Every structure is written in C-alpha cells, then in structure tokens.
Amino acid sequence: MPRYAYRCLGECEDAIQVTHGIDDRLEECPACKEAVRKMLTIPISLAAQTAASVTAKPGALVDAYIKEVKEELRQQKKEVRGDIDV
Numbered sequence: 891m892p893r894y895a896y897r898c899l900g901e902c903e904d905a906i907q908v909t910h911g912i913d914d915r916l917e918e919c920p921a922c923k924e925a926v927r928k929m930l931t932i933p934i935s936l937a938a939q940t941a942a943s944v945t946a947k948p949g950a951l952v953d954a955y956i957k958e959v960k961e962e963l964r965q966q967k968k969e970v971r972g973d974i975d976v
C-alpha cells in the first residue's frame with residue numbers, strides 16, 4: 891500500500907506518515923485527535939517503483955503526480971462545499 895504524509899494541525903504539529911489505500915484518508919492526528927492536513931507527496935512506494943524504472947517510463951511519475959494533485963483539489967473542493975453548507 892502507498893504511504894502518505896500528513897501534518898497535524900493541532901498542538902503537536904507533527905508530520906505523520908501513514909500507509910493506507912489510495913481512496914482512504916487520515917481524518918485526525920493519531921496522537922492528539924486534531925485535524926490533519928494531507929501533504930502533497932507522491933506515495934513512497936510508487937516513487938521507489940518509479941525511480942527504478944524512470945528511464946523506461948519517464949511519464950509515469952508525472953502521471954502519478956497529476957493524479958495526486960487532482961485528488962487533492964477534489965478533496966479541497968469537497969471541504970469548501972461542506973463549509974458553505976454548514
């Protein structure tokens with residue numbers, strides 16, 4: 891499974907790395923239960939995979955990154971809409 895990086899928005903302000911499915915999302919800091927912000931990173935397992943085959947598939951890393959950015963934007967839009975509804 892890919893690994894993702896989050897940053898705690900609560901008092902510990904920690905960087906958190908979690909491994910979860912591509913459709914999952916960490917909702918709260920495991921330490922203080924405050925909200926977390928997803929950091930825009932390429933999953934480490936994918937990056938390692940891509941690094942191994944970077945000369946063979948130069949587009950793979952870019953495709954993965956674009957997908958990640960789109961997902962991030964989609965999540966942010968959802969959050970903004972949620973705020974307006976409340």
Ligand SMILES: [Zn+2]
Pocket residue numbers: 898899900901902903904919920921922923924
């Ligand atoms: Zn925390």
